[in-house]
Amino acid sequence: MQIAYDIVIIGCGPAGLSFASSMIGENVKILMVEKSSKESLSKPKADGREIALTHLSLKILKKLGVWDLIDQSEVSLLREAKVFDGDSAALLNFKSDDSSIEALGYLVPNYQIRKALYQRVSQAENIEIINEAEVNDVEYCHEYSKVIFADNSIAQAKLVIAADSRFSNIRRKVGIPTLTKDFSKVMIVTKMTHEKAHQNIALERFDYGQTLALLPMVGKTSSIVLTVKTQQAKNILDMSEQAFNEKITQDFKGELGLITQKGERHSYPLIGVHAQTFITDRFALIGDAAVGMHPVTAHGFNLGLRGQDILTTLIKQALTQSQDIGSKPLLKLFEKKHINLTRLMFFGTNGVVALFTNDAPAVKQVRKLVLKFAENFPPIKYLISNHLTEAQANTSSPLSKILAKLPF
Numbered sequence: 001m002q003i004a005y006d007i008v009i010i011g012c013g014p015a016g017l018s019f020a021s022s023m024i025g026e027n028v029k030i031l032m033v034e035k036s037s038k039e040s041l042s043k044p045k046a047d048g049r050e051i052a053l054t055h056l057s058l059k060i061l062k063k064l065g066v067w068d069l070i071d072q073s074e075v076s077l078l079r080e081a082k083v084f085d086g087d088s089a090a091l092l093n094f095k096s097d098d099s100s101i102e103a104l105g106y107l108v109p110n111y112q113i114r115k116a117l118y119q120r121v122s123q124a125e126n127i128e129i130i131n132e133a134e135v136n137d138v139e140y141c142h143e144y145s146k147v148i149f150a151d152n153s154i155a156q157a158k159l160v161i162a163a164d165s166r167f168s169n170i171r172r173k174v175g176i177p178t179l180t181k182d183f184s185k186v187m188i189v190t191k192m193t194h195e196k197a198h199q200n201i202a203l204e205r206f207d208y209g210q211t212l213a214l215l216p217m218v219g220k221t222s223s224i225v226l227t228v229k230t231q232q233a234k235n236i237l238d239m240s241e242q243a244f245n246e247k248i249t250q251d252f253k254g255e256l257g258l259i260t261q262k263g264e265r266h267s268y269p270l271i272g273v274h275a276q277t278f279i280t281d282r283f284a285l286i287g288d289a290a291v292g293m294h295p296v297t298a299h300g301f302n303l304g305l306r307g308q309d310i311l312t313t314l315i316k317q318a319l320t321q322s323q324d325i326g327s328k329p330l331l332k333l334f335e336k337k338h339i340n341l342t343r344l345m346f347f348g349t350n351g352v353v354a355l356f357t358n359d360a361p362a363v364k365q366v367r368k369l370v371l372k373f374a375e376n377f378p379p380i381k382y383l384i385s386n387h388l389t390e391a392q393a394n395t396s397s398p399l400s401k402i403l404a405k406l407p408f
């Protein structure tokens with residue numbers, strides 16, 4: 001027997017859960033399917049990711065009733081960001097007063113976001129969650145789509161949403177190609193305390209051979225983010241705490257005094273993915289399954305939140321007009337409203353990474369010039385700050401329109 005739902009969501013990560021939160025109380029029956037255990041959703045463990053949220057994301061999380069469920073004592077303000085280039089004096093400085101807003105962004109531990117989202121969704125009457133279950137395939141059948149589980153059981157839905165990570169198996173199964181960028185680098189993240197205060201300033205050092213970032217957490221604590229070539233990662237992960245503390249203290253040139261590791265070291269291989277299309281028949285991709293960003297510009301979850309917001313707004317409109325929530329025009333409109341900005345962010349971020357992690361002498365000169373130009377030309381800084389904070393969502397900028405015309 002096939003159980004019929006209005007929507008099946010594959011994946012209970014932050015994107016799938018945000019989408020589900022947006023649909024709480026709507027006249028739709030939703031099934032969420034998640035590979036991992038209920039325990040891992042209700043009590044997620046710290047994973048070293050500190051998520052920098054934009055103003056738009058904050059607004060969406062408040063609208064979803066999720067922001068108040070996040071432990072506010074763990075939320076830190078990002079007041080300023082400084083970008084350094086190697087040992088040179090080249091510096092790009094963003095301050096929240098550049099765009100007359102409280103802060104550039106808000107830093108929240110990923111596990112807190114996941115916990116709050118799950119808490120909200122698990123109480124919803126119109127949403128059922130099954131854990132330790134895996135979707136193996138999705139088949140389009142005109143009036144509905146069939147969702148086929150690993151144990152061969154089947155559910156059907158008017159719309160299937162895949163939020164099953166950047167390595168989405170279902171995206172491949174339904175035939176959506178991707179542009180994949182393997183950066184051949186690993187990002188190592190950990191929580192560290194330091195003797196001197198960070199003053200809520202995020203630091204990004206594009207040193208030669210590695211990239212080092214500091215994200216200011218509450219108190220004299222920061223998330224330290226070290227990006228190195230894949231073959232160097234094991235050495236750093238295997239370092240004793242003492243050696244690691246000495247390395248990071250030195251890498252920050254003693255500016256924060258002694259820096260001491262306080263959490264586990266977590267590592268993430270850096271692979272970026274952009275799906276060629278976000279939709280097919282009765283099917284849509286959201287979150288990292290649609291666009292899996294390089295974390296350097298901190299836009300992955302922010303884009304995931306924005307995408308689900310666009311899609312759920314269209315679905316709610318269709319519901320009030322008794323229209324099909326999985327129709328082609330609705331899905332096409334979702335894609336049209338979302339894909340240009342994600343392309344802009346994806347290719348823009350990859351461009352920044354290419355420029356700032358290439359240590360060839362000529363490229364080093366170019367990046368010094370770029371930083372100098374951006375620092376001394378207020379409109380550029382304004383544009384970048386605006387994109388970082390999403391203080392004013394702009395999907396119809398000239399650049400977005402050009403990107404819309406790209407063949408991919």
Ligand SMILES: Cc1cc2nc3c(=O)[nH]c(=O)nc-3n(C[C@H](O)[C@H](O)[C@H](O)COP(=O)(O)OP(=O)(O)OC[C@H]3O[C@@H](n4cnc5c(N)ncnc54)[C@H](O)[C@@H]3O)c2cc1C
Pocket residue numbers: 010011012013014015016033034035036048049050051052053110133134135136163164165166169170187189268286287288289295298299300301302303304
């Ligand atoms: C180090 C680091 C720092 C980051 N910093 C930021 C930041 O500052 N700001 C920001 O916006 N973003 C940031 N991100 C990105 C952000 O973490 C991701 O964009 C976000 O977690 C993606 O959520 P998701 O739900 O799309 O995917 P995931 O979190 O990958 O969740 C996918 C879920 O689907 C489940 N699943 C997969 N396949 C199946 C299946 N077949 N059946 C059932 N379930 C399935 C998985 O078990 C998983 O629970 C960062 C990422 C990293 C690695």
